[in-house]
Amino acid sequence: MREVWMMLLHHSRGLQSHSTPPPGMVEVNDENYTRVSEFVIVGFPGLHPSYFQLMAWFFFFIYVTTISGNFLLVGLFVLERSLQKPMYIIMLSLSLSDIGFATVALPKVIARWWWDDGRISFNTCLFQEQMIHYFGTLNSLIMMTMAMDRYLAICHPLRYPMLMTNQNMSCLTVFFWMSATVIPAIGTMDFTK
Numbered sequence: 001m002r003e004v005w006m007m008l009l010h011h012s013r014g015l016q017s018h019s020t021p022p023p024g025m026v027e028v029n030d031e032n033y034t035r036v037s038e039f040v041i042v043g044f045p046g047l048h049p050s051y052f053q054l055m056a057w058f059f060f061f062i063y064v065t066t067i068s069g070n071f072l073l074v075g076l077f078v079l080e081r082s083l084q085k086p087m088y089i090i091m092l093s094l095s096l097s098d099i100g101f102a103t104v105a106l107p108k109v110i111a112r113w114w115w116d117d118g119r120i121s122f123n124t125c126l127f128q129e130q131m132i133h134y135f136g137t138l139n140s141l142i143m144m145t146m147a148m149d150r151y152l153a154i155c156h157p158l159r160y161p162m163l164m165t166n167q168n169m170s171c172l173t174v175f176f177w178m179s180a181t182v183i184p185a186i187g188t189m190d191f192t193k
Contacts, residue, residue, distance in 0.1 A: 039125050041108065041118040056113035063106040070095040070102075086169035087149055093173045094142050101135035104128055133184035141176040145169075 047055065073095040077083050108128065111117040120128070149169075153160050 036122055038119050038121050041112045041120060043109070043112055043118070052113045052116070056110055059106055059110045059113065063102055063110065066102040066106075067099060070099045074099075084166065086164040086166060087146075089166065089169045089173060090142060090146050090149060093177070094139070094146075097135055097138050097142060101132070101139070104131040104135065130184045134180055137183045138177060138180040141180055142173075145172060145176065 043055070074092060077088055077092045077095075105128070108120060149164055152163055156163070
């Protein structure tokens with residue numbers, strides 16, 4: 001689409017006539033350059049419109065279940081003192097990460113099927129992409145922490161209580177929540193200049 005529009009724009013400039021770009025594309029300057037200002041979420045292209053409400057309810061059910069279950073785990077961790085141990089700190093972190101991931105990814109998909117609102121601005125799409133990559137990276141780091149915790153518990157059971165204290169696990173978790181921003185940031189850097 002972009003190549004066709006650029007070719008038409010270049011050809012029309014040769015004839016000294018100026019036309020407006022199609023919806024979602026904005027002409028920036030006199031060069032052959034267009035900037036995408038919004039995207040359209042297609043979803044499942046061959047899905048019959050009679051199934052749109054079913055898809056919306058399905059994704060809404062997944063979203064509510066995910067949020068409710070993870071908030072239940074967060075609430076149990078806060079209220080029950082016996083759960084405030086290193087392994088449960090990892091589970092709390094994973095629950096918070098799942099809440100964030102579901103909240104970033106699913107509401108726009110639900111809106112697409114429920115209200116046929118499939119348009120998303122470029123900046124919103126970029127932010128959503130950054131957050132999805134952030135929470136994906138964070139989930140990987142949390143799983144690595146969980147694997148390390150289990151390794152120490154199994155292979156070094158006598159040293160485990162000294163190595164994996166609540167303070168050490170909390171520091172490690174905070175470090176991973178902050179360092180998970182690095183991978184999405186690298187993905188958006190412009191290396192072409």
